[in-house]
Structure formats: C-alpha cells, structure tokens
Amino acid sequence: MSTDPAAGMSERGWPLWEVFVRAKRGLSHVHAGSLHAPDAQLALQNARDLYTRRQEGVSLWVVRASDITASSPDERDSFFDPAADKVYRHPTFYEVPEDVEYL
Amino acid sequence: MNTPGRSRQGLDGELAAAYLLGLADDALVYAQRLGEWVSRSPQVEEDMALGNVALDLIGQARRLYTRAGELDGTGRCEDDYAMLRDEREFRNVHLVEQPRGDFGREMVRMLWFATYQHELYTRLAASTDQTLAGIAAKAVKEAAYHVTHAATWVVRLGDGTTESHERAQLALWWVAPYVGELFTDDEISIAAADSGLGTLPSALLAPVRARIGAVLGEATLEPPAAPTWSSSGGRRGVHSEAMGYLLAELQHVARSHPGATW
Numbered sequence: 593m594s595t596d597p598a599a600g601m602s603e604r605g606w607p608l609w610e611v612f613v614r615a616k617r618g619l620s621h622v623h624a625g626s627l628h629a630p631d632a633q634l635a636l637q638n639a640r641d642l643y644t645r646r647q648e649g650v651s652l653w654v655v656r657a658s659d660i661t662a663s664s665p666d667e668r669d670s671f672f673d674p675a676a677d678k679v680y681r682h683p684t685f686y687e688v689p690e691d692v693e694y695l
Numbered sequence: 696m697n698t699p700g701r702s703r704q705g706l707d708g709e710l711a712a713a714y715l716l717g718l719a720d721d722a723l724v725y726a727q728r729l730g731e732w733v734s735r736s737p738q739v740e741e742d743m744a745l746g747n748v749a750l751d752l753i754g755q756a757r758r759l760y761t762r763a764g765e766l767d768g769t770g771r772c773e774d775d776y777a778m779l780r781d782e783r784e785f786r787n788v789h790l791v792e793q794p795r796g797d798f799g800r801e802m803v804r805m806l807w808f809a810t811y812q813h814e815l816y817t818r819l820a821a822s823t824d825q826t827l828a829g830i831a832a833k834a835v836k837e838a839a840y841h842v843t844h845a846a847t848w849v850v851r852l853g854d855g856t857t858e859s860h861e862r863a864q865l866a867l868w869w870v871a872p873y874v875g876e877l878f879t880d881d882e883i884s885i886a887a888a889d890s891g892l893g894t895l896p897s898a899l900l901a902p903v904r905a906r907i908g909a910v911l912g913e914a915t916l917e918p919p920a921a922p923t924w925s926s927s928g929g930r931r932g933v934h935s936e937a938m939g940y941l942l943a944e945l946q947h948v949a950r951s952h953p954g955a956t957w
Contacts, residue, residue, distance in 0.1 A: 606738060627740050630851065637844055638740040641747050 608657040609635040611642075613649035621653050706890035712767035713786065714887035715827065716776065717930055718815070719759035720787035723777055725808060726752035727945050731795050744844060748805070751837040758830045778949035782938055789926035790873035792938045796866070799859065802848040803866035809841035810906050811877045814899045823891035846910045853914025864916055872922040881930050
C-alpha cells in the first residue's frame with residue numbers, strides 16, 4: 593500500500609473514490625459505487641450529485657479506493673470456507689417464546 | 696396574498712409578473728447554457744454536477760412562470776413563457792446568455808450567478824407573495840449548493856497550476872462587464888421592492904461582492920478592476936447576438952410541433 597498522493601490516479605489524472613451512502617438515520621452506510629474526483633471535498637460533492645439525486649441518502653462517506661485493503665479472491669478458501677459447516681453459530685436452535693415480536 | 700392579478704399592496708399584476716419573469720428567464724437561460732456542458736466537462740462526474748444545477752434552475756423557472764401566469768391574468772402556463780415568447784420578451788441579463796467558454800470561465804460565471812441568486816432568494820423567502828416566498832425558500836437551498844460547488848472549483852483552479860490560475864484570472868476579467876446588470880434597479884424591480892413582493896437588486900451587490908472576494912482570496916486570484924463597459928438592456932428585452940441562437944435551439948421542438956406531448 594503506497595502513501596504517495598498520486599496513488600490510485602486514473603489515466604485522466606483523477607483518483608478513484610468509493611462512495612458509501614446511509615439511506616436514513618439508524619441504518620449503516622452501504623457501498624453505493626465509485627467515482628473520480630481530484631480531492632476529498634470534490635469527491636463528496638460528486639457523490640452527492642451522482643448517488644443522492646433521487647433522495648437515496650442522508651449521509652455520505654467517500655474513501656480513496658487505494659486506501660481500502662481488500663481480501664483477495666485467492667484467499668477465499670482459507671478466509672471463508674471454514675465457516676461453512678458451523679451451523680451452531682446461527683441462532684437457529686432456540687425456541688422462540690410466543691408473544692415475542694421482532695425476533 | 697395570493698389573489699390572482701394583485702399582490703398585497705396593490706402592485707399591478709402585470710408589473711409583478713414582469714418582475715418574476717426576470718428571475719425566471721435568468722434561471723431558464725442559464726440552465727440552457729449549463730446543459731451544454733453535459734458530455735463536455737472534464738469528467739462524467741462534472742457532467743452530472745452541472746446537469747443537476749441546470750435542473751434545479753429549470754425547476755425554479757417553471758414555478759416562477761406558473762406564478763407569473765396567475766399574476767398577469769393571462770393564465771399562460773410555463774411552456775407558453777419558455778417556448779412561445781420571442782427574444783424581445785425575455786427579461787434575462789446578458790451574463791447568462793453568453794456562449795460557453797472554458798471550464799474556468801463557467802465556474803466564475805456560476806460563482807457570480809449562484810451567489811447573486813442565494814442572496815436574492817434569501818430575501819424573497821420573506822416576500823409578501825406567499826407563493827413566491829415558498830418558491831424562494833426551496834430555491835435558497837439549491838443556490839447554496841451551487842455556490843459551494845462553484846467556489847470549490849474556483850479555489851482549485853486559482854490555486855492550482857500556472858495555466859489554471861491564468862485562465863481563472865482571465866475568466867474574472869471576462870465576467871466583470873456582465874455582472875453589473877444583475878444589480879441594476881429598474882422601474883419594475885423598484886415597484887416590486889416597494890410593494891414587498893420583491894427586493895432591490897442594488898442592495899444585493901455589497902454582500903455578493905464580499906462573499907466572492909473571500910473566495911478569490913482563498914483562490915489567490917485578483918479581483919478585477921472596474922470594467923470599462925457594462926452590459927445593459929437584458930431586463931428590457933434587448934439582448935446580445937448569442938440570445939437568438941440560444942432561443943432557436945431551446946424553442947425549436949416546441950415550435951415545430953405545437954402542443955405535442957409524449
């Protein structure tokens with residue numbers, strides 16, 4: 593991972609940013625897509641114009657794509673497969689009492 | 696009060712409508728110019744940003760035209776004003792009809808126009824005409840964002856590379872002769888201000904200039920000296936050469952297919 597400010601520059605010269613939108617209070621920010629912008633402030637403004645023009649959100653995060661550390665497809669087997677046979681991690685073996693809503 | 700044809704203190708309905716047409720025509724014509732940027736901006740993200748600004752302005756124009764049609768007693772709808780009037784009936788200033796230049800010039804023009812609109816709508820939100828006050832209260836939020844976007848770019852261009860700085864400085868010189876018209880009082884705006892419907896354009900100049908001065912300081916740009924000439928006549932329907940071509944493009948479809956719907 594480079595900390596060079598030019599890291600992640602596209603060939604047109606503007607780096608790529610990932611956009612996260614929170615649809616309403618109480619929900620989490622969800623990844624909505626990406627865009628190009630020369631700096632963080634303009635990334636935020638571009639995100640507003642591209643991803644919230646139909647009232648999709650009340651809050652926005654932008655993160656420089658080059659600052660995200662992602663899991664690699666090569667590691668998928670060792671990262672994710674071991675969870676596959678551990679059904680006891682799901683809360684499916686409890687009796688749900690009657691009259692308990694929203695569980 | 697919303698009695699058709701009469702605002703509260705008895706301003707003549709036609710005068711009130713003429714005042715609104717000045718505001719609406721500024722918005723519509725500038726929206727047409729900004730729309731030309733779609734597909735021509737530095738990046739597709741900026742195409743969207745300028746397209747969004749243009750749509751905000753068209754929304755303002757539509758509501759203002761509709762109210763003008765109630766006030767002047769003709770019952771004309773938004774399309775009648777936008778598509779079926781001739782050049783001499785448009786009351787927009789020359790600033791908004793000028794052809795598109797480079798991106799720096801557009802951001803400087805937008806900074807002036809949006810800051811003017813923001814100060815204007817802030818005052819019109821207290822208009823004695825409840826409909827206009829409502830239109831302004833919505834538009835003031837839109838204008839605030841337009842100011843932010845234009846100022847963000849002017850700072851980056853001015854304080855950017857040698858070339859972007861030079862172009863932004865040239866843009867300030869270019870725009871200077873056109874901005875005075877926004878702040879010139881005429882008998883219609885004076886009557887509108889006296890009645891409580893409108894606000895006096897000349898009173899907006901000092902606050903607008905102060906806000907733009909602050910942006911230019913941050914952008915390391917020099918405010919231009921007083922221009923040697925000033926555009927005039929737009930509010931009387933006397934326009935520059937570019938206006939006829941703009942209207943031809945804007946109105947062509949509506950005039951070729953009268954009453955068409957889709």
